[in-house]
Amino acid sequence: MDQQRWQKLLEWPLALAAVAFLIAYSWQVIGNLSGPPAVVAETIIWTTWALFLVDYLVNLSLAPQRFKWFYTHLLDLAIVILPMLRPLRLLRLVTILAVLQRTAGAAFRGRVIMYVAGASALLVWVAALAVLDAERGNDGSIQDFGQGLWWAFVTITTVGYGDYFPVTPTGQLVAVGVMIGGIALIGVVTATLASWIVEKVGAANDAEQVATKAHIDELIREVRSLREELKRD
Amino acid sequence: MDQQRWQKLLEWPLALAAVAFLIAYSWQVIGNLSGPPAVVAETIIWTTWALFLVDYLVNLSLAPQRFKWFYTHLLDLAIVILPMLRPLRLLRLVTILAVLQRTAGAAFRGRVIMYVAGASALLVWVAALAVLDAERGNDGSIQDFGQGLWWAFVTITTVGYGDYFPVTPTGQLVAVGVMIGGIALIGVVTATLASWIVEKVGAANDAEQVATKAHIDELIREVRSLREELKRD
Amino acid sequence: MDQQRWQKLLEWPLALAAVAFLIAYSWQVIGNLSGPPAVVAETIIWTTWALFLVDYLVNLSLAPQRFKWFYTHLLDLAIVILPMLRPLRLLRLVTILAVLQRTAGAAFRGRVIMYVAGASALLVWVAALAVLDAERGNDGSIQDFGQGLWWAFVTITTVGYGDYFPVTPTGQLVAVGVMIGGIALIGVVTATLASWIVEKVGAANDAEQVATKAHIDELIREVRSLREELKRD
Amino acid sequence: MDQQRWQKLLEWPLALAAVAFLIAYSWQVIGNLSGPPAVVAETIIWTTWALFLVDYLVNLSLAPQRFKWFYTHLLDLAIVILPMLRPLRLLRLVTILAVLQRTAGAAFRGRVIMYVAGASALLVWVAALAVLDAERGNDGSIQDFGQGLWWAFVTITTVGYGDYFPVTPTGQLVAVGVMIGGIALIGVVTATLASWIVEKVGAANDAEQVATKAHIDELIREVRSLREELKRD
Structure with missing residues (x-):
């Protein structure tokens, strides 16, 4: 069995495992579980972890150039090893979005907007969970999920009131991730708008329109x- | 009577209803009304609601593909049903702006700037009203309209001092709307400037100008x- | 004497008056003057005001279409009438920058960067003066020029720590101006960089370079x- | 010996001196040194300073147009003279990055992203050191390196919670540098994304693709x- 076939086989199971992880993690953190429900949630989380670990090890053993694969997939290793990076398992969901999009076949700009909206919403949700998980029980101001969500929105938009902020190292690491996400969010929104405005401004005045391949093809x-007329002569 | 005729007929009445709603809502919130004035303001607000409800129901019944229309107009349904989303009725005013612009016939960039300036001003005003409506009487720091306006400016520009911030869920929902508006504002301002600078840089050096349809037409x-000279031979 | 000649004549005196105003205003606010120095500073400020008033009135009387000129120069009227808008007299300095640039003849992008750097520095300085002028003696946190400058930097970059913020309506109006300046600053910086990167990316791969007028001219x-070869036949 | 040969000779030693300075400075500030280690760190810092001073003086004496070189290298003078600007010696490392990149030969956009990521990381690290150096022992809230790093991240992304902020003039100067870096960061990220999206949108629809030099060359x-066919006739 080669690596490509394994990856194709595991594409959907891993995406589903990521969703299962998201649900169990949300339930665990929001519900602040104890007793049997906590055991159930923990079991799901550990099971998804096992699946990701198996996938990592099989990929490593099947890779044609094992060392190169190891070197270019250090992030995957970190996600499997460090419990703190568990939420990054959701990066698997990018695969689902890709599948959804391949079906729809919309224009590139529309695709970018959908990705950004989806990724931002997921980032806000997961950051709220992760920050609450890190901060609860500490001196910090973030003590329930509503506060976590509000804090994530205030941070991703780079507003930063300062009414809530993380005080633990883990919480601050989550915050740095959300801030970088915010810079990317502003960047993508602006860039998409710029591409649209440049196009519209060009289209407004027919003569000043940028020359396209279609125009050149007309010329050719x-x-x-x-040439054919010359030949006929 | 078909749906298009109904929509054309209702275009101006709905825009006027949105303006009437804006005035009544501003009066109600800023004046912190009680007694007869409160009744008058409430009556205007309920009347505009009734008009929007009738428009929604008639549109639904006239739509050629009723289920598709329902599915693609879920926002209209939410605006009619949820009192919290009442301020979104002002989206109707976008129609007025469109009419104003159709008359002016200015370039696309000018149009975008006018839209953004108008929409930002309206968003700041309405957000100040909505946040004051939600926060007044609570523990929050926003207790008069001046504070609401100041907070809305500080938020839409993503500065976020943190001297005023909402503490109620409704107020925080309004804040999320303003923050998203702020990201969009930065995006549109930047994109418009980028389109202008790209154009100017191109125009500065004649030889390095991007080839336009006009240039291609000259070639054709x-x-x-x-070809004609060849024919004459 | 026609309006154009008057404007050409007054271009430099008004720019100098703006500089004189800037120096006197800076001295007055930073020095928190009293006694004879206060009188001197006040006299300079009132003299520059008189010059701006005379310029406004003469322009109004010389304008070919008086009402149109009045209508399109409401900002000039506001600057002359409202003491609060006095700092806007510095907009006259834009003229100096234009003169400097006409001499240098640099590329458009360089021009934009110089303008933005100059305008941002001036905005930060003037905003620090204006906010200190409005806030000093009130409950607010901004009580000396250093705090004003720091606040202006924190605001124009949209960071907004919230350690200093204006509490008077005039101070908050100044703040709104600085925030809008900040949005414009981010926009211009980004747009200039975008124009530069788009150009560089295009230039990197010769074949994928955007077709320019020079290429089309080569074709022509x-x-x-x-055609000439055909004629010679 | 001419200036160019000197600069080529000193390129690597100065870059290494910058790295040595970075390590010694980090050790000194984070370790809050005293006794022999403090002497070692100070010695390294003074040695790198001496190297930079010698380089400045030799360059000045070798320059063909001495006054012009002096005038266009005022920043180099400031870095050598003002102890406060010591961290700017790290600008030398830009040379290393350039060397790395010349080897890799990647596309311009990739190069920009690597530069920005590297420069931002360096800026955050150095700003955290410089602000801690300035603030420690004062009333300010930044008292250890972790707080400095957290503050630098919150500032460069323009979030600005206000939980930590500098209170000394030197610390605030560092902050202004980080804020300007933040504006530049947002600008470069957005501009790179814009260039990428504009390209992708153009590539999506073959006919509406912008005409490139390759298309024109096909036409030529x-x-x-x-023409050759005509000659053969």
Whole structure:
């Protein structure tokens, strides 16, 4: 069995495991579980972890150039080893989005907008969970999920009131992730708008429109017909 | 009567209803009304609601593909049903702006700037009203309209001093709307400037100017005259 | 005497008056003057005001279409009438920058960067003066010029720590101006960088370079030489 | 010996001196040294300073147009003279990055992203050191390196919670540098994304693709073959 076939086989199971992890993790953190429910949630989380670990090890053993694969997939290793990076398992969901999009076949700009909206929403949700998980029980101001969500929104938009902020190292690491996500969010929104405005401004004045391949093709047809006329002479 | 005629008929009445709603809502919240004035303001707000409800129901019944229309107009349903989303009725005013612009016939960039300036001003005003409506009487720091306006400016520009911030869920929902508006504001301002600078940089050096349809058309004329000369031979 | 000649005549005196105003205003606010120095500073400020008033009135009387000029120069009227808008007299300095630039003849992007750097520095300085002028003696946290400058930097970059913020309506109006300046600053910086990167990316791969007028001109020369060869036959 | 040969000779020693300075400075500030280690760190810092001073003086004496070189290298003078600007010696490391990149030969956009990531990380690290150096022992809230790093991240992303902020003039100067770095960071991220999206949107629809030099070259080949056919006749 080669690596590509394994990856194709595991694409959907891993995406589903990521969803299962998201649900169990949300339930565990929001519900602040104890007793049997805590055991159930923990079991699901450990099971998804086992699946990711197996996937990592099989990929490593099947890779044609094992050392190169290891070197270029250090993030995957970190996600499997460090419990703190557990939420990054959700990166697997990017695969689902890709599948959804391949079906829809919309324009690139529309695709970018959907990705960004989806990724931002997921980032806000997961950051709220992770920050609450890190901060609860400490001196920090974030003590329930509503506060976590509000804090994540205030941070990703780079507003930063300062009414809530993390005080533990783990919480601050989550915050740095959300801030970088915020810079990326502003960047993608602006870039998509810029691409749209540049296009619209170009389209407004027909003569000042940027020359496209279609225009050049028209010209080439013109020259070719000239050539054929010459041949007929 | 078909749906298009109904929509054309209701375009201006709904825009006027949105303005009437804006005035009544501003009066109600800023004046912190009680007694007869409160009744008058409430009556205007309920009347505009009734108009929006009738418009929604008529549109639903006239739509050729009723289920598709329902599915693609879930926001309209939410605006009619949820009192919290009442301020979104002002989205109707976008229609007025469109009409104003159709008359002016200015360039696309000018249009975008006017839209953004108008929409930002409206968003700041309405957010100040909505946040004051939600926060007044609670523990929060926003207790008069001046504070609401100041908070809305500090938030939409993503500065976020933290001297005023909402503490109620409704107020925080309004804040999320303003923050998203702020990201969009930065995006549109930047994108418009980028489109302008790209154009100016291109125009500065004649030879390095991007080839436009006009240039290609000049070339096509050249080739055609060559063809005609050949025919004359 | 027509309006154009008057404007050409007054261009430099008004720019100098703006500089004189800037110095006197800076001295007055930073020095927190009293006694004779206060009188001197006040006199300079009132003299520059008189010059701006005379310029406004003469322009109004010389304008060919008086009402149109009045309507399109409401900002000039506001600057002359409202003492609060006095710092806007510095907009006159934009003229100096324009003169400096006409001499240098640099590329458009360089021009934009110089303008933005100059305008941002001036905005930070003037905002620090204006906010200190409004806040000093009130409950607010901004009580000396260093705090004003620090606040202006924190605001124009949209960081907004919240350690200092204005509490008077005038101070908050100044703050709104600085925030809008901050949005514009981010926009211009980003747009200039975008224009530069788009150009560099295009230039990196010769074949994928965007077609320019120079390329089209090369083609036109090619076709013309073909035409001449045909004539010679 | 001419200036160019000197600069080529000193390129690597100065970069290494910058790295040595970074390590010694980090050790000194984070370790809050005293006794022999403090002497070692101080010695390294003074040695790198001496190297930079010698380089400045030799460059000045070797420059063909001494006054012009002096005038266009005021920043180098400031870095050598003002102890406060010591961290700017790290600008030398930009040379290393350039060398790394020349080897890799990646596309321009990739290069920009690597530069920005590297420069941002360095800026955050150095700013955390510099602000801690300035603030420690004062009333300010930043008293250990972790707080400095957290503050630098919160500032460069323009979030600005306000939980930590500098209170000394030197610390605030560092903060202004980080804020300007933040604006530049947002700008570069957005601009790179914009360039990428503009390209992708253009590539999606073949006919609406912007005309490139490759398309024009195809046309020129077409016209030339036409010309050759005519000659053969």
